[in-house]
Amino acid sequence: MPALPPHLAMISLEFFLQQCLIGVTNGALIALVAMGYSMVYGIIGLINFAHGDLIMLGACLALSLVGASGLVDAGPTATWWGVVLLLLACGLFCGTLNMAVDRFIYKPLRNASKLAPLVSAIGVSFIFMNVGLFWLGPADRSFPELVPPTNLFSGDTLQFTYQDLLVVVVVVLLMVALSVLVRSTRLGRAMRAVSQDPTAAALVGVDVDRVIAATFFIGGALGGAASVIYSLYIKTIGFQMGFQNGLYAFTAAVLGGIGSIPGAVVGGLVIGLVRSLASAYVGERWTGAIVFAILIVILVFRPEGLLGRRTREKV
Amino acid sequence: MSNSGELSQRQQAWVLIKDHWDVSALLVLAIAPLGVPALGGALGGQFTTLFIYSILALGLNVMVGYTGLVHLGIAAFFGIGAYVTGILTVPMYPFQIGFLGAAIASIVVAAGIGLALGAPTLRLRGDYLAIVTLGFGEVVKVTLRNLEQITGGMKGLNPVPPPGAGVKLGGLDVGLSFAIDPRWFYYLSLGILAIVVIAMRRLENSRLGRAWMAVREDELAATAMGISATRVKLSAFAMSSAIAGLAGSLYAASLSTTADPNAYDFNRSIMVLCAVILGGLGSIPGTLLGVGILVGFDTVLAPWADSWIQQLDINPTGSSMLSFSGWRLAIFGVALVLVMRLRPEGLVPSRRVAAELHREEEHAAITKGF
Numbered sequence: 001m002p003a004l005p006p007h008l009a010m011i012s013l014e015f016f017l018q019q020c021l022i023g024v025t026n027g028a029l030i031a032l033v034a035m036g037y038s039m040v041y042g043i044i045g046l047i048n049f050a051h052g053d054l055i056m057l058g059a060c061l062a063l064s065l066v067g068a069s070g071l072v073d074a075g076p077t078a079t080w081w082g083v084v085l086l087l088l089a090c091g092l093f094c095g096t097l098n099m100a101v102d103r104f105i106y107k108p109l110r111n112a113s114k115l116a117p118l119v120s121a122i123g124v125s126f127i128f129m130n131v132g133l134f135w136l137g138p139a140d141r142s143f144p145e146l147v148p149p150t151n152l153f154s155g156d157t158l159q160f161t162y163q164d165l166l167v168v169v170v171v172v173l174l175m176v177a178l179s180v181l182v183r184s185t186r187l188g189r190a191m192r193a194v195s196q197d198p199t200a201a202a203l204v205g206v207d208v209d210r211v212i213a214a215t216f217f218i219g220g221a222l223g224g225a226a227s228v229i230y231s232l233y234i235k236t237i238g239f240q241m242g243f244q245n246g247l248y249a250f251t252a253a254v255l256g257g258i259g260s261i262p263g264a265v266v267g268g269l270v271i272g273l274v275r276s277l278a279s280a281y282v283g284e285r286w287t288g289a290i291v292f293a294i295l296i297v298i299l300v301f302r303p304e305g306l307l308g309r310r311t312r313e314k315v
Numbered sequence: 316m317s318n319s320g321e322l323s324q325r326q327q328a329w330v331l332i333k334d335h336w337d338v339s340a341l342l343v344l345a346i347a348p349l350g351v352p353a354l355g356g357a358l359g360g361q362f363t364t365l366f367i368y369s370i371l372a373l374g375l376n377v378m379v380g381y382t383g384l385v386h387l388g389i390a391a392f393f394g395i396g397a398y399v400t401g402i403l404t405v406p407m408y409p410f411q412i413g414f415l416g417a418a419i420a421s422i423v424v425a426a427g428i429g430l431a432l433g434a435p436t437l438r439l440r441g442d443y444l445a446i447v448t449l450g451f452g453e454v455v456k457v458t459l460r461n462l463e464q465i466t467g468g469m470k471g472l473n474p475v476p477p478p479g480a481g482v483k484l485g486g487l488d489v490g491l492s493f494a495i496d497p498r499w500f501y502y503l504s505l506g507i508l509a510i511v512v513i514a515m516r517r518l519e520n521s522r523l524g525r526a527w528m529a530v531r532e533d534e535l536a537a538t539a540m541g542i543s544a545t546r547v548k549l550s551a552f553a554m555s556s557a558i559a560g561l562a563g564s565l566y567a568a569s570l571s572t573t574a575d576p577n578a579y580d581f582n583r584s585i586m587v588l589c590a591v592i593l594g595g596l597g598s599i600p601g602t603l604l605g606v607g608i609l610v611g612f613d614t615v616l617a618p619w620a621d622s623w624i625q626q627l628d629i630n631p632t633g634s635s636m637l638s639f640s641g642w643r644l645a646i647f648g649v650a651l652v653l654v655m656r657l658r659p660e661g662l663v664p665s666r667r668v669a670a671e672l673h674r675e676e677e678h679a680a681i682t683k684g685f
Contacts, residue, residue: 047442105652113672114441115385116655119592122585123655126648133644134636243581247453250446289457292450299443300435 014157019280020273025164027272028171029233032226033249034256034264035178036219042195042259043215045114046106049121051223052246053128054098058090058227059237060135063143065089072144079146083232087170091224098220099213107209125242132239140238143231167233174225178218179261191215195259244288248275251295257308266307336600337512344505348498359497360569361614366504367566369606370511372590373599374558377515379588380597380665381524382551383531384437385445388452389587392556394459394579395428396421396563401472401573402465414478418564425560426553433552437545452584459576466576473572478503500569507565511558515599518554527551528597532671589647593654595661597668604663617643 033055040048066072071082101124109116149161182188190211193201202208230245231237248271256267271291278290298305322330344362348354354362375389403410403417412420436447459466466472477499480490493499518524526547529537538544567573590609595601620639635641654661660669 045442047446105656108656112655112659115383116659118385118442118445120652120655123648123651126644126651128648130642130645130648133641138635247449251450254443254446285461286457289454289461292453295450296432296436296447296454299439299447303439303443 015280018158019276021158021160021164023273023276024269025167025272026276027269028168029226029229030249030252030271031265031268032171032174032222032229033245034253034268035261036223037250037253038258038261038264039215039219041253043191043212046117046121047250049118050101050124050128052242052249053125053132054094054220055223055227055230055245056132056237056239056242057097057128058094058224059231059241060132061093062086062090062228062231063141063237066144066146071146083146083228086228087225090228091221094224094227095217095221098223099217102213102216129239129242136237136239140236143235143237145235147232163233167229170225170229174222175261175265178222182261187211187214248291251291254295255298255305257305260307263305263307267305341509348501354501355496355498359501363497363500363504363569365606365610366508367562367569368587368610369508369603370565371559371562372587372602372606373511373515374555374562375587376591376597376602377527377558378551378555379591380602381527381531382548384548384551385441386448386555387445387581387588388448388584389555389559390579390581390583391452391455392425392429392559393563393566393583394455394576395425396560397567397573397579398459398466398472399424399560400564400567401475404475405472407472413480414568418561421560421564422557425563426557429553429556430549433549437548437552449581452581456576456580459579469575471573471575475567475571475573477571478568504565504569507561512599523550528667589651593650593661595664595668598661598663598665601661601663601665605661
């Protein structure tokens with residue numbers, strides 16, 4: 001196939017497929033963050049404003065760990081194990097932090113008006129941002145390239161690198177694990193019960209506070225994993241990254257039907273595709289406006305989201 | 316006031332004191348420029364900013380305080396007001412209709428956009444509405460930044476001429492006076508703030524104001540009493556937007572530029588919301604105090620503390636951890652969390668909101684006891 005002139009390159013099939021691939025990879029990452037929003041919203045109806053900033057703190061930890069461990073100079077096998085360890089460390093850190101925030105800040109407000117936890121979450125987001133500012137400094141920092149950007153396809157027409165593969169594999173694994181957890185374990189059943197009716201769940205012997213704490217931990221741990229993937233894939237982190245990413249992910253969660261895990265995945269993929277295609281065909285600077293315009297339209301015409309049902313099974 | 320006869324003597328005295336507090340504050344602020352020469356300089360400009368944010372916060376208070384709807388995008392309407400004023404007055408455009416006309420147009424356009432956004436979205440649950448307003452704020456910011464041919468992009472629109480440009484009043488060029496002496500803007504914004512405060516106080520006790528609060532306290536009960544909740548919420552949204560548009564118009568005129576679109580981002584929205592929540596939801600003195608604390612923090616306390624720390628010479632490397640303003644976000648964050656925990660009705664609560672919040676707690680305590 002002869003090369004197209006530059007002004008026609010945009011309409012070629014390869015270009016379109018390439019944008020779709022980028023969109024799917026981005027979307028998988030967004031979905032991972034969206035699941036954290038969805039779980040917490042499903043169980044206590046709180047828009048966790050601090051979730052994006054929690055992920056920013058996870059990325060801070062990842063950067064510090066990589067710097068301290070000298071992982072950059074290790075061989076390829078050690079690097080893969082290092083990535084696994086990073087995922088575990090940041091998952092544990094963000095999960096614990098999220099659980100602690102719930103215990104000390106949101107839990108005392110369970111009986112207060114609905115505004116109170118929302119405003120507190122904004123406050124927590126500010127505090128996290130300030131911690132991130134001290135940790136990273138005011139400027140954006142670049143994250144070392146641990147995973148090689150080697151193309152998996154032969155030829156130059158399509159790019160799908162090990163980095164993209166890492167994103168997709170980790171997200172799919174975590175999603176499967178989470179679905180199994182929610183559907184087939186005792187804890188998952190308790191979570192579904194609490195999200196449907198906390199009082200009734202308490203009456204049949206579910207320890208509601210513990211289930212909520214576990215939900216915050218799992219949601220935070222997913223965020224921690226997302227922070228590592230984000231750092232490895234985007235390779236630039238900064239203390240203000242949480243707001244924008246959190247907003248995209250929340251949009252995805254709402255789009256898919258907040259409270260539903262498959263919904264978060266579908267929403268994430270749609271937002272990822274919209275983002276990459278809008279960047280390619282409309283212009284990068286309009287992407288944010290398009291995504292939020294979609295959010296407003298979805299909320300107006302289908303507030304329950306794409307996969308949500310009005311009487312839906314949450315978590 | 317139709318129901319003043321039903322108030323007890325103590326309440327009447329309290330109302331009287333509150334009225335006098337406001338009037339005396341207004342008098343002090345009105346006389347101040349005669350005795351404090353610094354108000355003719357940069358300090359006067361800072362006070363003008365304080366008054367403009369107070370107007371903006373009073374506008375937000377209609378929606379968040381009176382009606383109980385979380386609004387996270389008030390800065391968008393502030394920006395719309397500023398840009399409408401910019402487009403209608405800068406020399407780049409053929410309109411150049413002057414400040415008064417532009418301010419009225421800003422109010423009308425902001426209210427209209429508020430209605431257009433509110434009409435389809437106000438039936439959403441509270442937290443979804445919060446996200447819609449947040450998303451709208453981002454859309455407006457991005458649009459202002461990208462429509463360079465119309466808004467001037469990151470440069471903004473300037474110069475916005477001062478009010479009364481070209482008008483001669485007894486040999487005095489009004490526009491020139493506004494441009495060279497900050498006290499003119501000081502008095503203009505103080506006057507508009509006073510009008511907004513009076514209007515708010517009248518509204519609080521009007522049919523519409525009571526309907527706003529009824530919807531906040533119990534939407535279902537209010538609907539059962541024959542109030543159209545959607546219409547009442549829509550009017551609150553329009554009123555908030557209109558006042559924010561007015562504040563934006565004044566802001567652009569006082570800076571003589573629309574500033575760049577980043578001046579109307581989420582941070583600005585959230586800071587104004589913090590002021591309202593910190594001071595007291597639905598409370599006019601509370602809102603004014605909240606704005607005073609926040610603006611005072613940024614323009615007075617933070618620079619003073621920073622220079623004091625610098626004099627101590629404990630921060631040779633210039634680390635942000637050892638500067639006071641480096642802790643700004645954390646201080647606001649902690650303040651928000653603590654206020655929500657310890658005093659959700661704010662520092663100067665509105666009696667009604669306080670009663671409502673504590674009734675809910677009592678109710679929760681009772682149901683928990685069973």
